[in-house]
């Protein structure tokens with residue numbers, strides 16, 4: 001498996017590498033929380049330029065990265081600490097799963113699958129579409145209702161982390177429930193027990209200066 005370090009990764013690759021080791025997240029700075037809350041909003045118009053790897057790293061760490069290495073716990077809470085939500089990134093160069101423990105992206109599918117991540121036109125050109133999927137196999141002891149409830153609530157925390165990071169970093173984002181889950185699950189090669197909850201598009205706002 002090829003593992004490319006930061007800086008070796010081109011942004012215009014037609015086919016991305018098997019794994020992308022992200023740079024360490026920048027966990028200091030950003031806008032004050034109250035300002036980020038003031039600026040949080042949904043935006044549906046994106047510039048098509050890609051996000052630098054450092055911004056991607058910061059985004060994913062904010063979303064659900066490890067903030068307590070001694071326990072592996074995350075920036076978002078999760079019911080019974082199941083950590084059942086995986087984040088998939090669907091980008092022009094391929095689809096990847098975020099591995100929080102190693103802060104690495106692992107490719108799950110090649111090619112540009114962005115148009116499959118939703119029913120709205122902008123998803124095909126937004127540089128990143130995050131897809132939140134619950135692994136029900138990790139939710140030991142839970143019945144079907146609890147699995148549905150907690151995987152939805154746990155996703156909400158992650159999506160809000162992304163909203164606040166985007167507000168802080170001057171990025172545009174919108175969380176989306178309008179997804180053909182069956183088709184997207186097939187495109188990403190997800191098994192029966194992985195359930196897509198929501199998607200979220202992220203990019204620079206349309207018309208913003210590079």
Ligand SMILES: Cc1cc2nc3c(=O)[nH]c(=O)nc-3n(C[C@H](O)[C@H](O)[C@H](O)COP(=O)(O)O)c2cc1C
Pocket residue numbers: 040041042043044120174175176177178179198
């Ligand atoms: C669970 C959920 C599903 C949503 N699904 C969609 C969607 O499919 N498409 C979309 O454009 N916006 C979607 N939104 C965004 C809402 O439309 C948006 O949050 C709402 O209009 C309030 O706007 P604001 O986020 O700017 O405050 C969704 C929001 C949530 C919380």
